[in-house]
Amino acid sequence: MLVVEYQNNDVVAYPSGEPVIFSPVPSAVTIGSFDGVHRGHRSIIARMNAIARSRQLRSVVVTFEPHPRRVLSASASPSPLVLSTLDEKVALLTSLDVDLLFVIRFTDAFAARSSEDFIVGVLVKLLCAKSIIVGYDHGFGRNRTGSSETLLHLGKEFGFDVEAITEVKIGNEHFSSTRIRKLLESGNLSDANQFLGYSYIVSGTVVGGDQRGRTIGFPTVNIKPSDPQKLLPHSGVYLAMIELDGISYKAMMNIGVRPTVSQGNEKTVEAHIPGFSGELYGAFLSFRLLVYIREEKKFATIDELKEQLEKDKKTVELYNE
Template sequence: MQIVIYDSHEVRPLRSGGEAAFTAVPSAVTVGAFDGVHCGHRRIISRMVSIARERGLRSVVVTFEPHPRRVLGGELTGPLGLLTTLDEKIRLLEAESVDLLFIVRFTPEFASRTSEEFIREVLVGMIGLQSIVVGYDHGFGRGRRGGGEDLRRLGGELGFQVEVVEEVRLEGGHFSSTRIRQLLREGRVEEANAFLGSPFRLGGTVVGGDGRGRGLGFPTVNIRLTDPHKLLPRAGVYVAETEIDGRVWRAMMNVGVRPTVGREGPLSIEAHILGREGSLYGRELSFSLLHFVRDERKFPSFDALSEQLEKDKKTVELYR
């Protein structure tokens, strides 16, 4: 998958590596923030890729970085919110067999452009739009006017086709990034993962801790998030998994403030990786969350905490 960034009217590769110069090529396109790349997103992307193959077009996903709501304000303002970091989004889109990921650097200047300007100058002029697939509730550009009606009007003028994908539901539930965020904030991990189509992930760099877990017999890795705007789920203990050097390890993860230790401050992430020994300091790890075990709480003593951790460990080992 080719990956480029569009910034200040310039297109450049996301990572250097001798990529060919970017040019307009007849393309099937879809546009969106795609936070989470959930099952609803994947249906739209899959349909776009199918059209591209049927018509001999390049398949293109156009997305935005940072998330538009971080620039415009709204639900994602503040430290919590994103279902996927940019790297996680890239990994998920690669699995959808997309030819080109076109990342728009979202700035106040860009936000002021109309949907028509964006369609004419970027989608048609720079990318080579011939067919566009969007969701039933799609809208982009200033005032989110770039919906199906505007697209069809401009498609007739500029010569591109428009397909609107109808709403996708799971057991009567509506697919949306907002709904998934709420499920995670409530600790309803399995439900969130069903909507996502893959496990929600927390990842970052292993950093030093205070060694308290080792003293209790449960050494942990402490994770500094790759993106501080990543959503943190409900505080508590989770069943998780991580891959290290090609092997998948089960882990008992805690998201919270460790009240028994008397720690104060923002939520932290630490995980006890079952059966693995050895230092992981400085490594990049990503954990898949599978199940919410219990809420974080303050214990009357470290012995009581250790006893509960043994029970939690057994829950984590037996989870299937």
């Protein structure tokens, strides 16, 4: 999958920022934030890919970075934490056989563009859209005034067709990134993963820690997420999976404030990877969260903590995915 960024009317390569030669190619296009790339998003992308294949078009996902709400609500209510960083979104979309990911750097200036200006200037002239596929409730352009009706009207003038995908549900449950955020924040990882269609991802760079885990036989890697707005789920201990050098390892991950050994309030991420020995400082790691094991708690002594960690490790070792 080719990934490019659209910045100040220029198209550059991601992540290098180098200029690229970008020519219009007849395309099937879908547009959205796609935060989490959940099962609702995947149904839209699958339909776009099917149309692209049947008509020999390039398949294109147009998305925004940062999440538009982080720009539009910057001076109002706090913006939502994101389910997927841009790197995670790239990896998730790569697995869906998309030809091109077109990342628009979302700014106040871009937000001020009218829906018609966006459709004609970007989707038609730059991407050569011949088919545009959107969700049932899609809105875009200044104040989200653009809709599927706007697209249908302009499609007749500029030669593209439009398809709005009906809502996808699990039972009577609505799909939304907001719903998934609430599930993760409450510790309901199982339902969150069902809505996502995959195990929630926590990724970032390995940074130095206090190495306290080594002294009690549980060395950990400390993870700094690449985006400070990445949603870290409910504090506790998780069973996770990670691939290192082509080998899959189970891991026990702690997300929280480590109350037994720390007085701070900052939420941290650390993982113990049984069976792996090697240097990981500076590496970018991606963990999949499979099971929520237990709440984080403060133990009276380090020995009590170590005893519980042994139980957590056994839970991890006995798990079969």
